[in-house]
Amino acid sequence: MPSFPTTHLGFPPAQQAQIIRANQRDLFHVSSLREQTETVLRSWLGTRRLTRWDKEVDAFVKLLYYGLTIGRATQTLGEEYTDIWQYSSKRGNLPPSTRRRALLIILSVFPAYALAKLGSNMSLNQMYPELGTWLRRIQKTLSITTEVNLALFYLRGTYYDPIKRILGIQQLSSFPENPHTRPPSYSLLGVMIGIRLVYRLVQELKPSLWPNSTVSQANDDSTSGSMNAFLDDRPISQVIKSQSLEDAPVVPAEDDEGTALDVASISEDLRQSRNCTLCLEERTDSCVTECGHLFCWNCIVGWGREKAECPLCRQSLVLSKLLPIYNL
Template sequence: MPSSSPQPLAFPQAQQAQIIRANQRDLFHVSSLREQTESILRSWLGTRRLIRWEKEVDALVKLAYYGLTTGRATQTLGEEYTDIWQYSSQHGRLPTPLRRRIALIFLAVFPTYLLAKVGSNVSLNQQNPELAGSVRKVQRILSMAAEINLAIFYLRGTYYDPIKRLLGVKQISSFPENPHLRPPSYALLGIMIGVRLSYRLAQDVKPHVWQSNVSKGSNDDIPTGSADAFLDDRPINQVIKNQNLDDSPIIPAEEDTGTALNIAAIPDDLRQSRNCTLCLEERTDSCITECGHLFCWNCIVGWGREKAECPLCRQSLVLSKLLPVYNL
């Protein structure tokens, strides 16, 4: 006699296009939530303090977004947009077990945060350069692993996120498969990423090959050092190294000793054009970046310790190449 127990419903695997759109949508919502959070905190703390807590804000925003969605066994906004669900391929359960969901959120947020925090620690770079170099190598390895995973996804279409591949978390769709419709293929993107990874690997190997060849030959042509840039009569690297921005007081523009101008004699309408875009106050100890933008010395040094890019145009920022100006 046949069994009368109901058969479990079978859902098709989520298609590549659904997974890609869901992840793009999630990135958009996380970015929007982070911008709104930073806007609120900036009005409370100011730009300079917010820069110091930028990584913590980013981690807390991601924890809040994924904790209130994945952590509660519900769809993220991106998954809801494409109508896909997460499930454990090992347990065959929907929703994914709690421990696996917690691990998914934790591994997606904290390792990246810790590596970025340690990698941007200036005192660590100076006191323990070997550890700082190891951290940068780990960051580079993780970046390449993410690209390898993405190339495999475009070729096979299962795990877009390497953390989900590690934990065996797949996604299913509530839309039935259409046997008469061929889904789009992203294999070409996978091949292009593979070509780029091969080029990066060749670029990484080339310095080691060059160093090996040099060690076998003469070292006469190897430069032993370079001239240091100076601020007045002091090496600028030493100035940046010894400067403690947390303890530096905010001084009025009239008391600025780093300018040859008579600030009090400048008309008010012209003084408004001297505001620093980071602290929104009148510039003191003015300096200019390689890309031609003016900031307070303390503001741009504090920014550059966290981000090696100009806050206005995003070009590369090298603190040792800041140029103090005394007549602007």
């Protein structure tokens, strides 16, 4: 990447609109690359196995995209689209060093992957209950930090990414400034995000400021618990929390203990209509969602832990409201 020291060549800082469009473009290309990767892997592994490796695929795609762009000291496709370049404010307005670029890629991918991986490990969270509490606190802290950084970006126009703020990586534009035009201001968005942060702070402090409100919250929790659906003699919410799908073996339909049907006596034509749309295999431990679609129990629970929506109609998916079906 060529050197663009603003003090010598007079290149202006990148405008807020350019930075925002560049990041949106990068998100689009990462999402497109991930969809194509999942399509290839789904044909090899199947949907059920691919769901188990969803986080690894996401991390691999990001490493591939940013490694081939930032790692090679070139523009990302979003930066190329808006014609902006990265430079290090801590190196005298020179391009970021190899070490700083590597840190940018690593910090952008691996912390989020580690938190998502640990948070989805139900057996580990059961063995160490305090771990789940700490993970939620870390995720909440990172979420608040991201919002604070975004508010500062909209107010001041620098460092759209909090990791770039830590590493001192800014962006400049190859387009000269036009003294006759005024760039758009996004300060109102920064003020609105600040108001939302204040509201979240009030909600966090509410139990200590108004202790009586916790009583009504406990009553609401007990009411929702009393209306919980049951699987045999156990609440479905308890079954879902205690269930680990990572090492769940694939059960043939003939050995399915979660059905009252004699699967072996069903004709082949009818059995083909019993396929699960997630694993593309014959359903086992069949269950139905609120929107009326049938899936394998393991398939839809694994899906629902990642996305709270039906994979067919995209309606809201609540795992505690899944209904087991024994005769379909």
